[in-house]
Amino acid sequence: MSYESTPTLYEKYGAAIDRVVSLFYQKVLDDKDLQPFFLGVNMDRQKKHMSAFITYALGGPNNYNGKNMEAAHRKLKITDHHFDAVSKHLSDSLEQFSVEDSDRMIILSTIERLREAIVGV
Numbered sequence: 857m858s859y860e861s862t863p864t865l866y867e868k869y870g871a872a873i874d875r876v877v878s879l880f881y882q883k884v885l886d887d888k889d890l891q892p893f894f895l896g897v898n899m900d901r902q903k904k905h906m907s908a909f910i911t912y913a914l915g916g917p918n919n920y921n922g923k924n925m926e927a928a929h930r931k932l933k934i935t936d937h938h939f940d941a942v943s944k945h946l947s948d949s950l951e952q953f954s955v956e957d958s959d960r961m962i963i964l965s966t967i968e969r970l971r972e973a974i975v976g977v
Protein backbone atom coordinates (compact mmCIF):
# COMPACT_ATOMS: atom_id res chain seq x y z
CA MET A 857 0.00 0.00 0.00
CA SER A 858 1.27 3.41 -0.93
CA TYR A 859 0.82 6.58 1.06
CA GLU A 860 1.73 8.83 -1.83
CA SER A 861 -1.01 11.34 -2.44
CA THR A 862 -1.98 12.74 -5.80
CA PRO A 863 0.17 15.81 -6.47
CA THR A 864 -1.64 19.11 -6.86
CA LEU A 865 -1.46 20.73 -10.28
CA TYR A 866 0.82 23.28 -8.66
CA GLU A 867 3.25 20.53 -7.60
CA LYS A 868 3.19 19.12 -11.12
CA TYR A 869 3.49 22.32 -13.13
CA GLY A 870 4.41 25.12 -10.72
CA ALA A 871 7.99 25.37 -11.97
CA ALA A 872 6.75 26.12 -15.52
CA ILE A 873 4.09 28.72 -14.71
CA ASP A 874 6.22 31.79 -15.47
CA ARG A 875 7.27 30.37 -18.83
CA VAL A 876 3.71 29.34 -19.74
CA VAL A 877 2.45 32.82 -18.83
CA SER A 878 5.17 34.46 -20.99
CA LEU A 879 4.23 32.32 -23.97
CA PHE A 880 0.55 32.99 -23.33
CA TYR A 881 1.01 36.79 -23.42
CA GLN A 882 3.15 36.48 -26.56
CA LYS A 883 0.13 34.84 -28.22
CA VAL A 884 -2.30 37.38 -26.76
CA LEU A 885 -0.22 40.33 -28.00
CA ASP A 886 0.13 38.71 -31.46
CA ASP A 887 -3.66 38.53 -31.72
CA LYS A 888 -5.05 41.59 -33.51
CA ASP A 889 -8.41 41.28 -31.71
CA LEU A 890 -6.76 41.34 -28.28
CA GLN A 891 -3.87 43.77 -28.77
CA PRO A 892 -5.96 46.93 -28.19
CA PHE A 893 -6.86 45.85 -24.65
CA PHE A 894 -3.22 45.82 -23.61
CA LEU A 895 -2.07 49.14 -25.07
CA GLY A 896 -0.35 51.02 -22.27
CA VAL A 897 -0.54 48.06 -19.86
CA ASN A 898 2.71 47.31 -17.99
CA MET A 899 3.25 43.73 -19.22
CA ASP A 900 5.92 42.83 -16.64
CA ARG A 901 3.51 43.67 -13.86
CA GLN A 902 0.70 41.93 -15.74
CA LYS A 903 2.74 38.73 -16.11
CA LYS A 904 3.63 38.74 -12.40
CA HIS A 905 -0.01 39.15 -11.42
CA MET A 906 -1.16 36.45 -13.83
CA SER A 907 1.54 34.01 -12.63
CA ALA A 908 0.57 34.59 -9.00
CA PHE A 909 -3.10 34.21 -9.85
CA ILE A 910 -2.56 30.93 -11.74
CA THR A 911 -0.26 29.64 -8.96
CA TYR A 912 -3.05 30.05 -6.45
CA ALA A 913 -5.69 28.65 -8.84
CA LEU A 914 -3.58 25.47 -9.20
CA GLY A 915 -3.36 24.93 -5.46
CA GLY A 916 -0.10 26.78 -4.79
CA PRO A 917 0.58 29.52 -2.23
CA ASN A 918 -1.55 32.65 -2.29
CA ASN A 919 0.82 35.46 -3.24
CA TYR A 920 -1.73 37.21 -5.44
CA ASN A 921 -2.11 40.84 -4.43
CA GLY A 922 -3.87 42.20 -7.53
CA LYS A 923 -7.48 43.19 -7.95
CA ASN A 924 -10.32 40.72 -7.96
CA MET A 925 -11.35 39.58 -11.45
CA GLU A 926 -14.40 41.82 -11.68
CA ALA A 927 -12.51 44.95 -10.63
CA ALA A 928 -9.54 44.13 -12.90
CA HIS A 929 -11.72 43.87 -16.02
CA ARG A 930 -14.40 46.43 -15.28
CA LYS A 931 -15.22 48.83 -18.15
CA LEU A 932 -13.03 46.90 -20.62
CA LYS A 933 -16.18 45.66 -22.41
CA ILE A 934 -14.78 42.18 -22.90
CA THR A 935 -17.10 39.93 -24.95
CA ASP A 936 -17.45 36.14 -25.00
CA HIS A 937 -15.47 36.18 -28.25
CA HIS A 938 -12.50 37.83 -26.48
CA PHE A 939 -12.78 35.48 -23.52
CA ASP A 940 -12.82 32.44 -25.87
CA ALA A 941 -9.74 33.78 -27.69
CA VAL A 942 -7.82 34.28 -24.42
CA SER A 943 -8.85 30.84 -23.21
CA LYS A 944 -7.67 29.28 -26.50
CA HIS A 945 -4.26 30.98 -26.21
CA LEU A 946 -3.92 29.62 -22.70
CA SER A 947 -4.92 26.15 -23.87
CA ASP A 948 -2.38 26.26 -26.74
CA SER A 949 0.34 27.46 -24.36
CA LEU A 950 -0.39 24.60 -21.95
CA GLU A 951 -0.26 22.14 -24.85
CA GLN A 952 3.10 23.52 -25.99
CA PHE A 953 4.42 22.84 -22.48
CA SER A 954 3.14 19.25 -22.70
CA VAL A 955 0.64 19.64 -19.86
CA GLU A 956 -1.41 16.42 -19.88
CA ASP A 957 -4.78 16.78 -21.64
CA SER A 958 -6.78 15.88 -18.53
CA ASP A 959 -4.89 18.50 -16.49
CA ARG A 960 -5.30 21.08 -19.24
CA MET A 961 -9.07 20.48 -19.12
CA ILE A 962 -9.13 21.03 -15.34
CA ILE A 963 -7.15 24.27 -15.67
CA LEU A 964 -9.44 25.52 -18.45
CA SER A 965 -12.57 24.71 -16.47
CA THR A 966 -11.15 26.67 -13.52
CA ILE A 967 -10.64 29.63 -15.88
CA GLU A 968 -14.11 29.12 -17.37
CA ARG A 969 -15.67 29.77 -13.97
CA LEU A 970 -14.30 33.33 -14.15
CA ARG A 971 -16.17 34.13 -17.37
CA GLU A 972 -19.10 35.80 -15.62
CA ALA A 973 -16.84 38.06 -13.60
CA ILE A 974 -14.83 39.12 -16.68
CA VAL A 975 -17.25 39.35 -19.63
CA GLY A 976 -19.36 42.46 -20.04
CA VAL A 977 -18.71 43.97 -16.62
Ligand code: HEM
Nearest residue numbers: 890893894897905906909922923928934938939942967974
Ligand atom coordinates in the same frame (compact mmCIF):
# COMPACT_ATOMS: atom_id res chain seq x y z
C1 HEM B 1 -9.44 34.13 -18.95
C2 HEM B 1 -9.28 34.48 -17.71
C3 HEM B 1 -8.52 35.71 -17.26
C4 HEM B 1 -7.75 35.78 -16.15
C5 HEM B 1 -7.46 34.65 -15.16
C6 HEM B 1 -7.22 37.14 -16.09
C7 HEM B 1 -6.38 37.61 -15.09
C8 HEM B 1 -5.98 38.91 -14.95
C9 HEM B 1 -5.18 39.43 -13.86
C10 HEM B 1 -4.63 38.55 -12.70
C11 HEM B 1 -5.02 40.76 -14.05
C12 HEM B 1 -4.21 41.73 -13.16
C13 HEM B 1 -5.11 42.48 -12.22
C14 HEM B 1 -4.35 43.57 -11.48
O1 HEM B 1 -3.43 44.17 -12.06
O2 HEM B 1 -4.67 43.85 -10.31
C15 HEM B 1 -5.72 41.09 -15.28
C16 HEM B 1 -5.76 42.35 -15.85
C17 HEM B 1 -6.15 42.59 -17.15
N1 HEM B 1 -6.81 41.73 -17.97
FE1 HEM B 1 -7.28 39.83 -17.55
N2 HEM B 1 -7.69 37.86 -17.15
C18 HEM B 1 -8.48 37.02 -17.91
C19 HEM B 1 -9.16 37.37 -19.08
C20 HEM B 1 -8.99 38.55 -19.77
C21 HEM B 1 -9.56 38.86 -21.07
C22 HEM B 1 -10.50 37.92 -21.86
C23 HEM B 1 -9.10 40.10 -21.42
C24 HEM B 1 -9.36 40.91 -22.67
C25 HEM B 1 -9.45 40.40 -23.83
C26 HEM B 1 -8.28 40.58 -20.33
C27 HEM B 1 -7.64 41.81 -20.29
C28 HEM B 1 -7.01 42.34 -19.20
C29 HEM B 1 -6.43 43.69 -19.16
C30 HEM B 1 -6.42 44.71 -20.30
C31 HEM B 1 -5.89 43.85 -17.87
C32 HEM B 1 -5.11 45.05 -17.33
C33 HEM B 1 -6.02 46.04 -16.70
C34 HEM B 1 -5.21 47.24 -16.21
O3 HEM B 1 -4.05 47.09 -15.81
O4 HEM B 1 -5.78 48.30 -16.24
N3 HEM B 1 -8.23 39.62 -19.34
N4 HEM B 1 -6.29 39.95 -15.80
